[in-house]
Amino acid sequence: MKASILTIGDEILNGTTIDTNSAYIAKQSVANGIAIAGIYSISDSYNGIYEGLEIAGKNADIIFITGGLGPTKDDITKQALANFFKTELCFNASVFEKIESYFKKRGNKQVELNRKLAMIPSSAELIPNDKGTAMGMRFVQHDKIYISMPGVPNEMRYMLSNYILPKIASEKNLPTILNKYIMSAGIGESAIYEKIEDIEASLPPGTTLAYLPNLGNVKLRLTTTVNEDSAKAIANLSAIQSEISQRIAQHVYSFNENESLAKCVGDLLIKKKMTLSTAESCTGGYISHLITSIPGSSAYFEGAITAYSYDFKEKLLGVSNKTLNTYGAVSEETIQEMTRGLLKKLGTNYGIAVSGIAGPGGGTPDKPVGTVWIAVGNKNEVKAKCFSLTNQREYNIKISAQIALNMLRNFILENES
């Protein structure tokens, strides 16, 4: 089963909007056993849409269309659809009623515009829009299914997941696609490959493994197609997942797709009823931001001190003037004192400290841009490490935060055993 995606919108063609709808539709389709043959973005014009429908229909059984619906663009898209499917626009009373009641609630009375919005190609089967006013439409022509959806992402996503894909899956008797994930940190793509090369080489037919790296962490995705015995397929995929995990054991932090290290660390702290605080210099509050982005983080996160200046490292974290002047702010001695000072001052069970030169300025021959000290600890022990990162400020900040969270995860686990 093959699909294509047609996105309608001048804002995509002039580069103002990045087309994220297509990636969403593609991902959901692939997860349902539908391959994507092509993605086509065309202009909000009659000819653009008509030609787009011809191109998108060429190599596909299903054509997903987004955009071109809504108050200002509606006419052209619906007229193009009506002509392409050799049908006519008709006033639809129930659609009109729905639009009227939606806008009345918002104090808006545009009867004429609403009447226009309620003109629907007569051969369309309507798809409910639970998040807005523009209805979805489904057409069938020469055995191909054409689905027109609004371009507003949350409306489109809800419609696709709740109405469109379930119907296609049941009609077309699609195979089930199973995915299992391994979220890893502190190990690179090629190092993982070396450790699991033999497992990958002997994957059963129809099962694939993808390496998806992001900011120093690697997501592994195992995929298989289930035709008959789904319990057996799940068990088989789980066995492979577990075999791979054992090879890179200490690097695996979750089996949930896209779970963040901040969430993983938070769950560990909740389980152990422990608390955390951070002392940040070059990361400037970014680690604290990642931790507090997790709902419920107030249960374990008490606070953070961003100490950018020497003065504040002394005043807020109790780093000694002598240490700063002898070894500098980016040194093992300072990072140790920052961590101990933080734990003493804030009294949390665990602490993270970071001090480095994020760049682009501030480097010296001894300590070039990208030199970053990271420490994690509790009242008994502080572990500090030095990293040589890049000359990109934003990247250095973000990767340092991931390294720090992973160091804390390992520290908590080591202290557990």
Place this chain on the structure above:
Amino acid sequence: MKASILTIGDEILNGTTIDTNSAYIAKQSVANGIAIAGIYSISDSYNGIYEGLEIAGKNADIIFITGGLGPTKDDITKQALANFFKTELCFNASVFEKIESYFKKRGNKQVELNRKLAMIPSSAELIPNDKGTAMGMRFVQHDKIYISMPGVPNEMRYMLSNYILPKIASEKNLPTILNKYIMSAGIGESAIYEKIEDIEASLPPGTTLAYLPNLGNVKLRLTTTVNEDSAKAIANLSAIQSEISQRIAQHVYSFNENESLAKCVGDLLIKKKMTLSTAESCTGGYISHLITSIPGSSAYFEGAITAYSYDFKEKLLGVSNKTLNTYGAVSEETIQEMTRGLLKKLGTNYGIAVSGIAGPGGGTPDKPVGTVWIAVGNKNEVKAKCFSLTNQREYNIKISAQIALNMLRNFILENES
């Protein structure tokens, strides 16, 4: 002059990668007076590429192609290009030398692979790649220009801006497109529209105005096409920019495209030789992160305290126990004490404080999720305001940070006069 964009890559078709290259190419093309007729994403396969070239060439004078180059995918793409342009793959000695020296520096000796990478369709004019090994290629067929670029974003961007677009602009004698920007904060799209409706209605022919909102701030973009007298066109556009700015004067923070509020506040502080610190509760260090993301921020930013718990608001910021227990952490009394405590403790010239309920949990009937107090001040005065935001945690954190930075900007400017 019309162009189309063809992106090659299975990772786009299965939804793993969002196609950001197309938006970049589209934006740069439009800025050079080239309209985009369509964007097409197709698979890493011979047939996909060959058909893609046919479709993309249909309504366009220029066809930008990205992806499909590089060690693993190279063969198929180059073979498809060679056949499409009725030419042959030939070994290119100078390309081979370049690749050899690139990989030798990295201790990598794959002579056979390098020979394959150096096979180039013989009718291609090569385009230098200053950021990597895969060369760009330019073909001309039936008066249409086809440009093949690597898919790695920084390689493609450098090549496009430094070699490809300048050459097309000079060959095709393209009109110059002029843009002027107004970055505004603290005012919505429709409020701006009401204030400048008459200016917009009387824009000269060929001049357009776009409203581009992002996280509470609105970027205004004025665009005009210059055919002859460019000095006059610049003067005319500047006059309109200045007329619009006067109508929304206190909301305009920059005329530089995409300048952030954090950068604008930083520049103000540098100019006045003043310092800043922040006290954050619900924003959890995000404001501190935005400020310290600006290179050179250590000149004015001293530090930040994220005080998540009651205890830490007392211990680190000196908020009184009585205030917290009487009014709660999310109250005017607490935010006032947080700001004064911060300024006293850290001794900076200015301070920002935020305390609120980011959600999804923690709301009460009196103080529902989305209630956020924000204050800015110096030793003489603290200004505090309460906002009713949404039930989306991430959005609340990000919009609060923008509001706080804009409040500080206004506060600094008011104190100046």
